[in-house]
Each structure stands twice: as C-alpha cells, then as structure tokens.
Amino acid sequence: MNTLGIIGGLGPESTIDYYQKIIALYRERTGDGSYPEFIIASVNLKKGLDFMDANDLAGMADYLLEGIGKLARAGADFGLISANTPHIVFDEVASKSPIPLISIVEATSAAAKARNLKRLALFGTRYTMQGSFYQKVFSREGIDLLVPDPTDQDYIHNKYFSELVPGEFLPQTRAGLLAIIDRMKAKSDIDGVILAGTELPLILRDPDHNGIPILNTTKIHVEAAVAEMLS
DSSP states (O other), X not given: OOOEXXXXXXXXXXXXXXXXXXXHHHHHHHOSSOOOOEEEEEOOHHHHHHHHHTTOHHHHHHHHHHHHHHHHHTTOSEEEEXXXXXXXXXXXXXXXXXXXXXXXXXXXXXXXXXXXXXXXXXXXXXXXXXXXXXXXXXXXTTOEEEOOOHXXXXXXXXXXXXXXXXXXXXXXXXHHHHHHHHHHHHHHOOSEEEEESTTGGGTOOSSEETTEEEXXXXXXXXXXXXXXXXX
16 A cells, blocks of 8 residues: 555644545445555644745745655655645645645546536635636636635635634535525536635535535545555
8 A cells, every 4th residue: 555645734624534534435445444554744734824924935835845754754655735725836845745746736627627517616715716726727628717706705715714724614604605606606607616725625515506516625635645545
C-alpha cells in the first residue's frame, strides 16, 4: 500500500471529515476488515490565513512545503492538502514537493468532466471565488465557472469563517446557501455547484439541490487518494 500524507488543520472540522471518509472508503474498497495507515500533519490555520490576508503567497507556499517535508520524513509516499484555498499556490508547492501531490482542483475537474457538467457555480472562501486557480484548470476542459454576486460572496465567506470553520452548522445558514444556488440557477442556468471549501459539505450534505448536482470536493479528493493508496 502507498502511504498517504495529509496536510490537515485547514480547518480542523474538514480534516476530521477527510479522516473518516478515507477510513470508510478504504474499508469499502478492500473488504477484508483492515484499516488504512496514513499520516496527518496538522498545521496552524491562523498562520495560513495570515499569509492569505497579507497576499504573501510565497510565505504560504513555504509554510505548506514545511509541512509536506514532515510528511515525507515520516514515510509518506504521496500527499494532499485537505483544503481548497491553499491550492492557490499548488503549482509552486507541487514543483518543489519531495513527494507527489494530488490536487483537489484537478480531481474535481475530472469528476465534473465525467458527469458532462459544463456550467458550474463555484462556492468557497473569497480567496477561492476571486482567485484564478480553479478557472485555469476547468477552462482546459471547456467548463465555465461562475461565482456568486459580490453580496453573496461576502455571505459565503463570512459564514465560512465565523460559523463553519469553528464547527457551527446552522439551519438558517444552510437555507441561505441553498437560496444562493437557486438564484444562480435562475439567473445563470448553472448545471451544478462546486463546494470548493471543505467545510461546505459539512452543512450541504445532499448530492443535489432541486435537481442541481452538488460536487463535494472532499469526497472527490478522498476517492482520488484512496485509489492511489491502493494502486
């Protein structure tokens, strides 16, 4: 088995989700009652956000590489970063990483292509929605990404950090997020939604909403990781 290394803590709630999903999927795929062995290096979320707020992308990349170095020294054969926003520096990090890395963006693009989705809403932190790193990957497959209007972006970003990251999942926030999907369907005729923030699937757990597919990037990333563990 290839040993997986995970950069976790970005944030803690979604790292727990990764942990549980990896174990469940591994056990489902192997069917022999065994459990996977893998490594998690939990980093300081506040430190990462400070780099983002200062637009210090070089600092962010170096911080992630420091964590990936720990994973490599602990015996990881390959790795992943269990969050979407840090993928803003994925290309730089992957080029310097001592182990191969699985991109959540590349994996999600492949999943969208497999489902023949062409016009997707992108939900995530402000850094992700306003960044170009998702668009760059998806445009290669001819998939259009649309972001919510500025007011709705503010709503998603603020709820993300004030509620979801600390582990608070409120029914009114879930309703607010679903209302944004409905507005984007009515205005832009989206054919799917990317939950490009690994806390979002913890509050939007259904695979679709009013017939609109919802892509859970955590689940997609985990499927790619377990496939590599078992390859």
